[in-house]
Amino acid sequence: MNKKVKQILTTNEIIVVYIIIALCILIGIVNPVFLGMSTAITLSRAMLITLIFAICEMVVIISGGIDVSFPAVACIAMYSTIRFVIAFGIESPIFAYGMVALIGLAFGALNAYLIAKIKLPPLIATLGVSSVANGATLAFLGTKEISNIPEKMDALSKVFLISYTNSQGITYQLTALILIPVSMIIVAYYVLKYTMLGRGIYAIGGDKNAARIAGFNVTRIQFIVYMSSGLFAGIGGLTYTILMRQASPQSLMGSEMMVIAAVVVGGTRITGGHGTVIGTILGVLLIAIVQNNLIMLGIPTHFQTFVVGLIIVIGTSITSLRAKKIANSAKV
Amino acid sequence: MCMADTFLKLDHVKKYFGGVKALKGVSLEVKCGEIHCLAGENGCGKSTLIKVISGAHNATEGEIYIEGKRIDKLTPIDSIRMGIQVIYQDFAVFPNLSVAENIAMNHALMTGAKKMKWKEARELALHAMEQIGAHMDPDILVERLSVANKQMVAICRAIINDAKLLILDEPTTALTANEVEKLNIIIRNLKEKGMAIVIVNHKLDEIYRIADRLTILRNGENVATGMIEEFDRARFVKCLTGHEVADDIYRPEYFEEEIVKVENLTKKGAFENVNFTLRKGDVLGITGLLGSGRGEIGDALFGLAPAETGTITLNGKKIEIRSVQDAMKYKIGYVPEDRLTQGLFMDRSICQNTVAASIGRYMEKTGLDHKKMKEVTWQWIKTIGCAASSSEAMMRTLSGGNAQKMVIAKWLNTEPSLLILNGPTVGVDVGSKADIHTILHELAKKGIGIMIISDDLNELIHNCNKLIIMKNGQTSGIIETGDMSEAELTGLLNSGM
Numbered sequence: 090m091n092k093k094v095k096q097i098l099t100t101n102e103i104i105v106v107y108i109i110i111a112l113c114i115l116i117g118i119v120n121p122v123f124l125g126m127s128t129a130i131t132l133s134r135a136m137l138i139t140l141i142f143a144i145c146e147m148v149v150i151i152s153g154g155i156d157v158s159f160p161a162v163a164c165i166a167m168y169s170t171i172r173f174v175i176a177f178g179i180e181s182p183i184f185a186y187g188m189v190a191l192i193g194l195a196f197g198a199l200n201a202y203l204i205a206k207i208k209l210p211p212l213i214a215t216l217g218v219s220s221v222a223n224g225a226t227l228a229f230l231g232t233k234e235i236s237n238i239p240e241k242m243d244a245l246s247k248v249f250l251i252s253y254t255n256s257q258g259i260t261y262q263l264t265a266l267i268l269i270p271v272s273m274i275i276v277a278y279y280v281l282k283y284t285m286l287g288r289g290i291y292a293i294g295g296d297k298n299a300a301r302i303a304g305f306n307v308t309r310i311q312f313i314v315y316m317s318s319g320l321f322a323g324i325g326g327l328t329y330t331i332l333m334r335q336a337s338p339q340s341l342m343g344s345e346m347m348v349i350a351a352v353v354v355g356g357t358r359i360t361g362g363h364g365t366v367i368g369t370i371l372g373v374l375l376i377a378i379v380q381n382n383l384i385m386l387g388i389p390t391h392f393q394t395f396v397v398g399l400i401i402v403i404g405t406s407i408t409s410l411r412a413k414k415i416a417n418s419a420k421v
Numbered sequence: 422m423c424m425a426d427t428f429l430k431l432d433h434v435k436k437y438f439g440g441v442k443a444l445k446g447v448s449l450e451v452k453c454g455e456i457h458c459l460a461g462e463n464g465c466g467k468s469t470l471i472k473v474i475s476g477a478h479n480a481t482e483g484e485i486y487i488e489g490k491r492i493d494k495l496t497p498i499d500s501i502r503m504g505i506q507v508i509y510q511d512f513a514v515f516p517n518l519s520v521a522e523n524i525a526m527n528h529a530l531m532t533g534a535k536k537m538k539w540k541e542a543r544e545l546a547l548h549a550m551e552q553i554g555a556h557m558d559p560d561i562l563v564e565r566l567s568v569a570n571k572q573m574v575a576i577c578r579a580i581i582n583d584a585k586l587l588i589l590d591e592p593t594t595a596l597t598a599n600e601v602e603k604l605n606i607i608i609r610n611l612k613e614k615g616m617a618i619v620i621v622n623h624k625l626d627e628i629y630r631i632a633d634r635l636t637i638l639r640n641g642e643n644v645a646t647g648m649i650e651e652f653d654r655a656r657f658v659k660c661l662t663g664h665e666v667a668d669d670i671y672r673p674e675y676f677e678e679e680i681v682k683v684e685n686l687t688k689k690g691a692f693e694n695v696n697f698t699l700r701k702g703d704v705l706g707i708t709g710l711l712g713s714g715r716g717e718i719g720d721a722l723f724g725l726a727p728a729e730t731g732t733i734t735l736n737g738k739k740i741e742i743r744s745v746q747d748a749m750k751y752k753i754g755y756v757p758e759d760r761l762t763q764g765l766f767m768d769r770s771i772c773q774n775t776v777a778a779s780i781g782r783y784m785e786k787t788g789l790d791h792k793k794m795k796e797v798t799w800q801w802i803k804t805i806g807c808a809a810s811s812s813e814a815m816m817r818t819l820s821g822g823n824a825q826k827m828v829i830a831k832w833l834n835t836e837p838s839l840l841i842l843n844g845p846t847v848g849v850d851v852g853s854k855a856d857i858h859t860i861l862h863e864l865a866k867k868g869i870g871i872m873i874i875s876d877d878l879n880e881l882i883h884n885c886n887k888l889i890i891m892k893n894g895q896t897s898g899i900i901e902t903g904d905m906s907e908a909e910l911t912g913l914l915n916s917g918m
């Protein structure tokens with residue numbers, strides 16, 4: 090029993106929790122305001138988009154793959170949709186969400202086809218698709234920033250769940266769009282843990298050949314994984330635009346590193362087969378705190394990139410050292 | 422359970438991989454309630470045949486009947502649904518999942534379940550473990566299990582689906598004698614329940630102990646089938662290899678010259694005060710039960726897990742081994758025990774693997790001498806009797822035993838002064854085994870130190886003129902094998918000594 094307790098206290102998730110608590114205490118000592126409702130609201134908002142992408146990325150990595158195409162897919166889906174709805178004067182957010190989802194889905198299917206059927210390595214396949222999507226955006230859709238988002242869509246950014254006014258009279262509001270990642274988290278948790286599809290994702294990440302022999306339809310699972318990643322990339326892209334209240338064709342490019350880092354810091358093994366939703370949330374939270382609140386410790390902005398990099402290196406090293414230790418430890 | 426008298430019938434099954442004809446027309450019948458052994462040289466197509474039966478490979482040609490019914494196209498899931506369960510050489514378990522989930526997985530897939538029911542999975546697993554008498558924590562991840570326990574997981578997983586035919590591909594290669602005995606009990610038990618069982622094995626002794634019937638393959642064709650009683654050892658070997666294999670024993674003449682001298686070698690928690698001398702001509706065996714420290718001595722001499730104190734003298738020079746680089750510098754070669762993970766790059770060519778430890782020799786000013794590398798590889802393929810079509814073929818396409826031969830070739834190619842082999846001929850067929858032994862003996866006579874770490878007593882008796890027996894990290898005896906019999910050695914191993 091003692092051993093089990095010890096095991097639980099040293100899981101990846103718990104280690105990230107320790108680091109987060111330590112950081113919070115540190116920042117809290119310097120700036121007591123940090124430990125309050127306002128931080129919770131700003132952090133939630135800061136995490137919103139990253140969470141959408143990170144959940145998908147985690148699922149892809151668990152399945153033994155990687156997807157670096159989501160920023161490009163998000164951009165093309167979002168930007169073409171925005172241009173389309175503006176051109177045709179379509180107001181409905183539901184239509185817009187449907188359209189980004191379909192475009193995302195199509196790119197996801199392309200990724201899946203290249204990986205599951207043509208058998209390209211996932212990194213190469215998604216890099217290629219990323220270039221194609223990004224190139225197509227710039228070549229066919231232009232580079233103009235669009236700020237006249239259709240009104241009904243824009244209105245979504247002004248729906249709030251919680252409103253909080255602090256003693257200085259500053260109001261913090263939590264956007265209702267947070268419900269998107271929240272529902273994704275709930276669905277992902279359930280699917281990964283309690284459905285055979287979810288277990289199949291872990292299985293093909295652990296040993297693809299064994300999964301095939303056991304009777305999993307590996308191709309089908311890979312299609313589901315990459316297509317949902319594409320779908321939510323599109324949704325994430327549009328949500329980002331609504332939050333920012335303007336659409337720019339390049340806005341999300343380059344965010345893949347941070348998302349993959351958050352996932353891996355949260356205990357997902359880059360080699361596949363291991364990873365949890367909780368861990369990923371914690372990973373995203375940790376990076377969000379570092380990115381948004383380190384300034385309270387008096388750490389200058391340009392240092393933050395350095396610290397984030399450090400966290401990535403250390404966090405991923407811990408994960409991989411643990412994996413190595415398990416591989417070398419005495420077997421039972 | 423198995424209903425028809427004959428559960429499985431294969432009629433002239435062929436399987437080609439591009440130009441490679443792995444199966445050239447194999448016919449096989451497996452009856453309910455029998456233990457049917459499948460034997461044959463490395464690369465004769467045993468594993469391929471099994472993969473056809475399990476639906477992992479599509480037969481190029483030929484007919485398959487299950488319980489009398491002709492099957493047109495067999496997919497893995499069909500095969501499982503019809504009661505066929507295979508335990509592969511590498512077990513095909515999921516290292517990242519728990520014991521319980523691994524065991525319950527196939528059942529869930531077979532019943533077409535959409536939901537994962539953790540409580541049910543755990544109960545199923547406990548029930549299956551109870552049936553075969555295994556004890557494991559159902560919640561532990563399989564990556565933390567020993568080889569024997571991984572196999573137990575694979576067996577548990579196979580039997581919970583009311584399997585009618587259980588196929589085991591070389592189930593005993595990584596097991597100790599005790600574990601083999603346990604496995605045999607489990608297998609006989611399943612046979613009593615009416616299950617049909619097919620076992621692939623290279624060890625004749627083990628086949629005689631368990632088989633009811635025997636089928637021998639050679640070059641993708643079956644050469645003989647019959648009750649085990651119809652095969653005496655000589656006929657068996659003749660059918661396997663196509664010729665007779667001399668069962669000679671290596672007992673070299675005595676030389677004074679000391680090649681290796683090890684004094685007071687100690688590594689806390691692994692072994693203590695190990696002393697021995699290896700003279701020119703000696704083939705030195707190290708044996709002992711699992712956990713006795715026999716493997717750790719090899720790891721220490723090769724710098725994988727260096728010893729803490731003690732001295733090692735190689736060819737009259739005191740050397741210190743702190744790392745693998747040190748060991749390679751002094752020309753020490755090591756054939757590891759778990760070759761699938763430690764010794765080979767499966768997705769590289771045979772050539773690249775063969776020269777991997779001696780690459781420096783092919784470095785020219787203008788780059789690597791590819792022509793020479795290929796020539797050398799081809800030489801080794803011939804010498805060691807590996808069934809490979811070319812030196813450029815992918816390592817993964819070699820059969821298990823042939824891959825093992827290339828691991829040995831890789832180290833022989835380094836022209837070592839001391840070669841340590843940990844379980845060198847595991848999975849290698851009788852004929853090639855004899856060839857490898859002959860090569861080792863030749864080297865020993867030339868003054869190269871040869872050490873064999875093994876628990877295959879038969880192999881040790883035949884090849885080593887000197888034996889170290891390890892017990893709890895201590896040398897409990899150093900003996901000249903002389904004309905000792907296997908039974909005597911077994912006695913020594915298990916006694917206090």
Ligand SMILES: Nc1ncnc2c1ncn2[C@@H]1O[C@H](COP(=O)(O)OP(=O)(O)OP(=O)(O)O)[C@@H](O)[C@H]1O
Pocket residue numbers: 438441442443461462463464465466467468469470808809817818819820821822823848
């Ligand atoms: N995927 C593949 N591609 C090409 N050739 C293959 C492939 N798989 C197997 N072979 C070839 O088919 C032949 C039969 O291989 P198989 O693995 O069935 O042998 P085996 O009887 O199981 O041998 P061993 O006793 O060494 O395990 C070998 O010559 C092997 O090189």
Ligand SMILES: [Mg+2]
Pocket residue numbers: 467468469510590820821822
């Ligand atoms: Mg084989």
